[in-house]
Amino acid sequence: MESSTFVLFGATGDLAKRKIYPALYNLFLDGKISTPLSVIGLGRRELSNEAFQAQVLNSLQTFSRKPAEDSEKLRTFIQAFEYTVLDVGRPEDYVKLLGHVKAREEDLGIPENRMFYLSVGPEFFGEIAANINSSGLGSTKGWKRLVIEKPFGTDLASARVLNESLSAAFKEEEIFRIDHFLGKPMVQNLEVLKYSNPVLRALWKNRYIANVQITASETVGVEERAGYYDKSGALRDMFQNHMLQLLMMTAMQLPKGSTPEDVSNKKRYVMESLRPLIKDDLTRDVVLGQYAAGEIKGNPVPGYLDEPGIDSSSRNETYIAARLWIEDPMWNEVPIYIRTGKRMKEKSTRIVIEFKEPLNDYNNLNKGNTDPNLLIIDISPNEAITLQLNTKDPLRTGKLEPVRINYQLGNPEIPESYENLIYDALRGDSTFFAHWDEVELSWQWVQPIQEAMEAGVLPLHSYAAGSHGPAAAAELLGDDHWWLDE
Numbered sequence: 001m002e003s004s005t006f007v008l009f010g011a012t013g014d015l016a017k018r019k020i021y022p023a024l025y026n027l028f029l030d031g032k033i034s035t036p037l038s039v040i041g042l043g044r045r046e047l048s049n050e051a052f053q054a055q056v057l058n059s060l061q062t063f064s065r066k067p068a069e070d071s072e073k074l075r076t077f078i079q080a081f082e083y084t085v086l087d088v089g090r091p092e093d094y095v096k097l098l099g100h101v102k103a104r105e106e107d108l109g110i111p112e113n114r115m116f117y118l119s120v121g122p123e124f125f126g127e128i129a130a131n132i133n134s135s136g137l138g139s140t141k142g143w144k145r146l147v148i149e150k151p152f153g154t155d156l157a158s159a160r161v162l163n164e165s166l167s168a169a170f171k172e173e174e175i176f177r178i179d180h181f182l183g184k185p186m187v188q189n190l191e192v193l194k195y196s197n198p199v200l201r202a203l204w205k206n207r208y209i210a211n212v213q214i215t216a217s218e219t220v221g222v223e224e225r226a227g228y229y230d231k232s233g234a235l236r237d238m239f240q241n242h243m244l245q246l247l248m249m250t251a252m253q254l255p256k257g258s259t260p261e262d263v264s265n266k267k268r269y270v271m272e273s274l275r276p277l278i279k280d281d282l283t284r285d286v287v288l289g290q291y292a293a294g295e296i297k298g299n300p301v302p303g304y305l306d307e308p309g310i311d312s313s314s315r316n317e318t319y320i321a322a323r324l325w326i327e328d329p330m331w332n333e334v335p336i337y338i339r340t341g342k343r344m345k346e347k348s349t350r351i352v353i354e355f356k357e358p359l360n361d362y363n364n365l366n367k368g369n370t371d372p373n374l375l376i377i378d379i380s381p382n383e384a385i386t387l388q389l390n391t392k393d394p395l396r397t398g399k400l401e402p403v404r405i406n407y408q409l410g411n412p413e414i415p416e417s418y419e420n421l422i423y424d425a426l427r428g429d430s431t432f433f434a435h436w437d438e439v440e441l442s443w444q445w446v447q448p449i450q451e452a453m454e455a456g457v458l459p460l461h462s463y464a465a466g467s468h469g470p471a472a473a474a475e476l477l478g479d480d481h482w483w484l485d486e
């Protein structure tokens, strides 16, 4: 990998401190970043290089996976950071930035490879991309890449407008859209689990699978993000992006090759094969909820409407569950249940594959009582793979008993999501990023839900904080039931 300049917009922001600096540092310690390293932080406030470097150091000491103790390596790393003041709306600031980037490229003798990481609000993406282009920052002899993070629009129309403004300055293969769920090791493992295990590969189809359940439950509430979250809700914040990406990764067929395009094509196929939601059936297929007061791990917490900054008449959803169908020979007739919510009982992101009941009950001894085989993939905070099988209970007369075979990841050396993603972006590998087609098709699929919400025709169910969500979400499953965290 050749050296490059990492140009960071929003360098004094929260994401930079919590995720980006620690990720860069851990990659640096692991020897996964080419040196000499050049990071140019940008922000609206005047800041000296020294003050900026002190902020970076502080972020490492607080958030880094690996310790940030004083050492030659740490000092070299910190010295790679310089700061330039920039107002995103002032074209002349970009010209000044170009001077800074070039001077460092020459000083350090590194090629004109430039990564523009936009850790700023999405309302600035288009303007920044255009200014990068017109200032000459984007006219490099090496490569240029743009890294952005959701939200990519707030609906189909705004996502298209945003994409057009980005594509005026960057080609699709130069745009790296971060969906941090795709950086999680267990999500990256999904494809490998399927292709390297003939046992699973053979069973990964509707003949054997009864249903698929994808859950991302959180115990936190709206936190300090009332302004953003009350407009976004669970649909835009989690479902349209993270949850549908998990669906694509779970349901996609194995690509013939392993290029990012091969993978993206298979993911796109999943979205294209999703049965569109029909307006009249929405109340049957989608359940919305909002948390009421309750208890999280024994501590009382307020309801959503009593959270600071939330309008007491807000109809914003903090929970969404949906039943989806993929119309394709591999998945026909297999319901896919997806749910995500705030202030639920557990923090848990997991995929459960429920296999069909045994065709013939063993000696009729367990008629109707045999547990299904389950494959449980815990993504976070627990990282584990569990297989539930039936065995004969040796202590009882031939009764069957479910047992769980479990593999836990839990190794502190495993890189975090942002390390994986930044490393891939620096290498130019976009496999685990959201591509435009996927984003567009996801917005398209959720559009009927958005329209129904706007028209106020979808009921908003209340659920107690600390519960498993609204009771209506259980009904969504008919004869099936949610496999809860145990």
Ligand code: BG6
Pocket: 180, 218, 237, 238, 349, 380
């Ligand atoms: C973010 C959402 O994208 O993902 C948050 O905006 C949510 O609302 C978070 O809490 C969950 O991510 P993780 O990695 O903690 O499961």
